[in-house]
Amino acid sequence: LPLPVLDPLQPSAWPVQLRRYRAAASTRLVWRDVNGHDDVDATLRGATALAEDCLQLALAALEQEFAQRHGVVRADDGSAQRLVVFGLGKLGGGELNFSSDIDLVYAYPQAGESDGARPLAAEEYFARLGQRLARLLDETNADGFCHRVDLRLRPFGSAGRVALSFAGMDQYFQREGRDWERYAWIKARTVAGDIAAGEAWLETLRPFVYRRYLDYTALDGLREMKAAITAEVARSDRFDDIKRGPGGIREIEFLAQALQLIRGGREPALRERRLLPALRALVESGQMDAADGATLVEAYRFLRRLENRLQMLRDAQTHRLPADADDRLRIALGLGHADWDALLVALDEQRQCVATEFAALLAPRRGQAAPDALSSYWRVLPGGGDAAVLAEAGFADATGADQSLREFAQSLGVKSLSDAARARLDRVLPALLHAATRSPQPDAALRRVLGLLQAILRRTSYLALLDEQPSALTRLVNVLARSALLSERLVAFPLLLDELLDTRVAGPLPEP
Structure with missing residues (x-):
């Protein structure tokens, strides 16, 4: 279907043109799907392409209108800035269903002011532009709607600014980014506006979405x-x-x-x-x-x-x-x-x-459960606990092990843990003790385990890995029991744990 031409001199006609174009294109999608000409993958791609066409047409028309009224926002180098429109969810993934809303987040490269007769600060300029874009697509008239627009996935949700600068986006994800937003931004893609700038910024967001270590959190x-x-x-x-x-x-x-x-x-x-x-x-x-x-x-x-x-x-x-x-x-x-x-x-x-x-x-992937006695012993430290529990479990120097565990329980690293991280430690530590008792050298394994835990307590992703992957926990304890040198290297360079604990790697353990 030919794309409609939105006349900048007739903005009142834009809603009708966009809705009639969407209706015609949607009818074509239905006909091809129902008659077997397109499989489901092609239908999803077609629905996505239709949404992108409407977004880009509407934004281009509105940009002309704003430029005439307010000028354009200039970057530090004098170049014109454009709104950056990120598509999240199925729009970002290119898998939009037939009658879906579209999840959008608006941004712009940097702060500034427009250069027209009625100048606006960049924040207000792009917020107004984004709101107009949403209304142009979303509002229902005699011809129906074009696309339902959802802006709630933006930073701070409905309470947040409609459009943020890239610097503002960076600050938000560094300080406020939540776990669910990592899932949401996996599919993020620039779908309209300054696509090159948007894709470049998404590259900078990658460390927030994908952590550089094995991330069972x-x-x-x-x-x-x-x-x-x-x-x-x-x-x-x-x-x-x-x-x-x-x-x-x-x-x-x-x-x-x-x-x-x-x-x-x-x-x-x-x-x-x-x-x-x-x-x-x-x-x-x-x-x-x-x-x-x-x-x-x-x-x-x-x-x-x-x-x-x-x-x-x-x-x-x-x-x-x-x-x-x-x-x-x-x-x-x-x-x-x-x-x-x-x-x-x-x-x-x-x-x-x-x-x-x-x-x-x-499902919790727990290994062989630690004996209740070891779990109870750990949970009452540092004030309670009896070294006899450790002796019965198999530690030769139970008194020394008891002292080491008490010192660990009182350490600043343990006391500073969040509630969630402490809950993980309370599951992992007894399991580590139990694994140490089954290793070739229980006392050496315990000393080295505690040294390593002190080094990784701030990196709760490793606690999560040990909590979720019992085979990794057992492998770690066996390696520590067998090799003082490797233990020292792991304490100095915790990132080596990624290779050691990769559950797909099943190499031989070092000799004791």
Whole structure:
């Protein structure tokens, strides 16, 4: 379809032109999907391209209007600045569903002032421009809407500024960035405005999204988000929601993103915005079994195809199964099933596969549990505890071990831990003690374990790794028990732990 031309002299016509263009292009997407000319991947790409076309057309027209009224905002070198429009979620990933809202975040390169007859500070200039852009796309008129716009993923959410400078964005993510935002910005992509500047800035955000070490703390954020979604589903009785419900689209996305975050800082191939290429990369890197990857790909395509058909019924942003009998039959037959019950059987099978994989990722991966006596001993230190517990566990110098553990419990590093990190330590330390008793040299292992813990306490990602990966914990203790030299090197250079504790590496242990 030819793109509409938005006449700068007729801004009142822009909403009509954009909505009619979107209606025509959407009709074409439906026709090609329903008649089998496009698979679900092509339909998602088409919906994404349509949203980007509308965004870019609308922004270009508004920029001309603002330039005539307020001039342009100049950078320090005198060059004109443009609004930077980041697309998050499925828009950023190039996987937009048929009737989705679009998640946008606005930014601009640097502070300044426009150079027109009615100048505005950069912050106000780009905030007004962004608000006009959202209204031009979002508002409903006689021709419907163009695209629903959601600006709530910006820094500080609805309470935050509509547009921030790159410096303001940097400051926010350095000081305020939260775990869920790491997931949100995995898919971020510049979709309109100054695309080159936006993509360059996204490169600077990479260390926030992908940490340079093995980052099992990503699972904590995932558990919190999943708990919130589960509570929301239960409150609103949305178990028929194929996006947020059990075994739904969101679980596939979260599963892939968590594995990306754990290792993406070390493995660039995992830094994929799109879900299906991300799953392939996880399989190729050994992070996911090939059969599990294939299962998730099949489920994702099934669910996204069903999601599109639900939305194509009435151009509604819905993810819930219909209650109307005619709608149910129409959906079932259109997807190649004999009736609604047959579709439900296929849907339940796919959702069960997803739910099983997701539960396996989030399940606590504890090794052999530390004896209750060791756990109880650690939890009452430094005021309580009895060295006899350590002697019974297998430490030859129980008195010396007891003294070392008391000093460790009273150390500034332990006392300074956050509540979450302390909870991890309370799980990990007894497990380390238990592993030390089963090592070739329990007393030496304990001394070296405590020395290493002091070196890594501020890097809670390592505590998370030991908490989530019992095989890594056991391997660490065995190595420390066997090699004083390697223990010293690890204390001096904790980043070496990434290689030692990589659960995919199964090299021989050093001789004692």
